[in-house]
Amino acid sequence: MTTALRIPREILDIEVAELLKAKPGYKVLGELIQIHPRSLSASGRIDYLSALDRQESWICALKQEALVAIAGEYADEDGGTFGCVDDEEREDVATALRLSPTTAQSRIDVARVLVGHLPNTISALSTGEISVAHATVIARETATAIKNGLSPESVFRVEQTALAHAEFHTPGQVASKVKTTIAKLAPEDFEELVDRARDSRRVTCYPEVDGMATVIAILPAEDAQTVMKSIEAYILKQDAQDAADWSLLSADMKRADALTAIASQALASMAHDVQPHRRPITISVAIDLPTLMGLAENPGQLAGYGAIPASVARRLAADGNWQRFVSDPTTGNLLDFGREKYTPPQELVDYLLARDRICRFPGCRRTGQSSDIDHAQSWETGGETNPANLGLLCRRHHRMKTHGGWSLESNPDGSCLWKSPTGKTFFVPSRPFLEAV
Numbered sequence: 001m002t003t004a005l006r007i008p009r010e011i012l013d014i015e016v017a018e019l020l021k022a023k024p025g026y027k028v029l030g031e032l033i034q035i036h037p038r039s040l041s042a043s044g045r046i047d048y049l050s051a052l053d054r055q056e057s058w059i060c061a062l063k064q065e066a067l068v069a070i071a072g073e074y075a076d077e078d079g080g081t082f083g084c085v086d087d088e089e090r091e092d093v094a095t096a097l098r099l100s101p102t103t104a105q106s107r108i109d110v111a112r113v114l115v116g117h118l119p120n121t122i123s124a125l126s127t128g129e130i131s132v133a134h135a136t137v138i139a140r141e142t143a144t145a146i147k148n149g150l151s152p153e154s155v156f157r158v159e160q161t162a163l164a165h166a167e168f169h170t171p172g173q174v175a176s177k178v179k180t181t182i183a184k185l186a187p188e189d190f191e192e193l194v195d196r197a198r199d200s201r202r203v204t205c206y207p208e209v210d211g212m213a214t215v216i217a218i219l220p221a222e223d224a225q226t227v228m229k230s231i232e233a234y235i236l237k238q239d240a241q242d243a244a245d246w247s248l249l250s251a252d253m254k255r256a257d258a259l260t261a262i263a264s265q266a267l268a269s270m271a272h273d274v275q276p277h278r279r280p281i282t283i284s285v286a287i288d289l290p291t292l293m294g295l296a297e298n299p300g301q302l303a304g305y306g307a308i309p310a311s312v313a314r315r316l317a318a319d320g321n322w323q324r325f326v327s328d329p330t331t332g333n334l335l336d337f338g339r340e341k342y343t344p345p346q347e348l349v350d351y352l353l354a355r356d357r358i359c360r361f362p363g364c365r366r367t368g369q370s371s372d373i374d375h376a377q378s379w380e381t382g383g384e385t386n387p388a389n390l391g392l393l394c395r396r397h398h399r400m401k402t403h404g405g406w407s408l409e410s411n412p413d414g415s416c417l418w419k420s421p422t423g424k425t426f427f428v429p430s431r432p433f434l435e436a437v
Contacts, residue, residue, distance in 0.1 A: 009039065009040060009041055009044070012035060012039050013040055013043065013044035013047070015031075015046050016032075016035060016040060016044050016047045016051060017115055018045045019031055019032055019051050020050055020051040024054045024055050024127065024128045025058065025125070025129075029055045032048070032051055032052060032055065035048065049139050052336060053128070053131060054127075055128070056130045057126070057129075057131055057132055057135070058125075058126055058128055058130045060125060060135070061122055061125040061126035063111075064111040064122060067093065068112060068115045069107075070092055070093060071092075071093065071108045071111070072089065072091070073112060073116050074112070088400070088404055088406075089108065089419070091397075092424075094363050095108065095420065096424075098362070098363060099363055100363045100364065100365060101361075101363060101364055105364075109139075110139045110140060110143075114139050114147065118139060118142065118155075119282045120156075120159050120160070120163060121138050122135070124163055129163075130166045131171070133171040133172050134166045136171070137174055137175040138163075138166075140174075140175075141162075141178035141182075142159070142178060144196060144197070145158070145186070145193060148189055148193065148421070150185075151435075154182075154185045154186060155204050157185060158178060158181050161181045162174055162177060162178050162181070163176070163189055165177045169391070197220075201218055201223070202218050203217045204214070204216050207306055209309050211312065215259075227259075228263050231258045235258050238254070238258070259297045263392060282321075285308075285313050285316045286354075287300040287301075287313040287314065291310045291314070292314060294315075296310070300312070300329075348385070348386075348387070352368075352373060353368045353369070355387070355431065356391055356392040356414055356431065357392075358367055358371075358392070359371050359392055359394040359397055360391045360392060360393055360395050360397075360408075361397040361428075362418060364394060366394035370390045370394070371392040371394045371395070371398075372394070372395055372398045373391075373392060373394055374391055374393040375389055376389050376390070376408045376410035376416065377389055377410075378402075387412055387414075388411065388412040390410070391408075391414065393415060404421070406420055406421065408417065411430070413430040414430045414431055415427070415428060415429050415430040
């Protein structure tokens with residue numbers, strides 16, 4: 001009987017320490033893979049993690065070159081066919097890496113800055129001297145200044161300052177350092193940067209765990225103060241009413257509830273004026289009948305978020321207007337019903353909104369209420385107006401299918417198969433009614 005050779009922990013620690021100093025590459029990565037981190041001492045495990053982080057930086061540098069090879073060194077100067085920064089390139093990256101189109105565009109933007117304008121940063125990344133996060137913030141913070149014509153000499157000084165700062169500081173601290181350096185080197189450009197930054201204002205929502213979500217608002221400072229003052233005013237109004245339940249809330253909880261109340265009042269005031277697809281903008285919840293009746297405790301589905309507890313779904317359903325859809329007990333998919341008109345009748349529109357919920361392009365999460373109803377096979381070429389041939393596409397992906405060389409095969413259950421101009425295919429499965437999308 002043979003026994004496995006057990007290498008002493010001290011020797012493994014020394015080996016990992018040497019690998020940490022070595023230039024990243026496939027040979028070093030191969031040796032690290034052969035070592036199990038639990039076989040190391042506490043100090044050795046930290047060195048092992050640091051060594052892997054250097055390898056990640058090296059691989060990330062290779063990915064920057066690959067992204068630029070796909071998307072090109074420059075964005076479409078005229079805004080592209082669809083009025084966005086990139087046309088098909090963005091979708092090629094998004095589908096290949098299973099990213100949202102917005103995230104893919106962000107990756108492309110960072111890669112172009114690193115490869116085209118920050119050679120020392122990409123070099124430091126490839127040798128593991130800086131992390132992926134450090135390289136990303138350096139690229140993002142310098143991108144607008146470079147676009148606005150910051151001289152190559154100034155770009156070089158900003159880059160050198162950032163790299164020196166990165167040795168002992170976090171990515172956030174490096175970002176602040178870059179901003180300050182640009183402001184000192186080119187105060188007029190900095191003034192213009194702040195002015196241009198207003199065009200990047202946005203509000204985004206990200207699902208979190210335990211039935212929560214994060215709403216992030218990137219606003220000009222004065223607008224952010226307007227939002228906060230509105231929240232504070234609402235809190236003062238509620239405090240004056242001295243409601244028992246309200247007084248028990250923490251300050252953070254009061255601010256959160258105030259923001260929700262203000263937004264709810266605004267939404268209610270527009271119910272009759274804003275009606276995409278001939279329906280008011282609504283918060284949609286899916287719940288099965290046994291759970292609604294209290295006979296089961298299956299989770300509901302909050303559109304745009306995912307699973308919520310049965311009690312929360314019942315509470316929301318009790319306060320809303322009900323809309324009945326019949327689903328297949330085996331697959332959970334909505335059952336088909338057809339119409340034969342070019343413009344879908346309201347019943348079919350409601351059916352498609354419930355079936356698809358979001359844009360059917362891979363990775364896109366644009367809500368169905370702001371999407372178009374698309375004929376997969378065009379009406380002009382014999383396509384029918386029925387669930388098998390209809391689906392929700394956001395305006396960008398609708399136009400991309402019509403004019404951009406992408407094709408779509410649609411199925412009755414809502415699943416579809418996309419084919420890119422390069423011949424790559426991507427399957428989007430159907431979306432059971434009581435599951436997250």
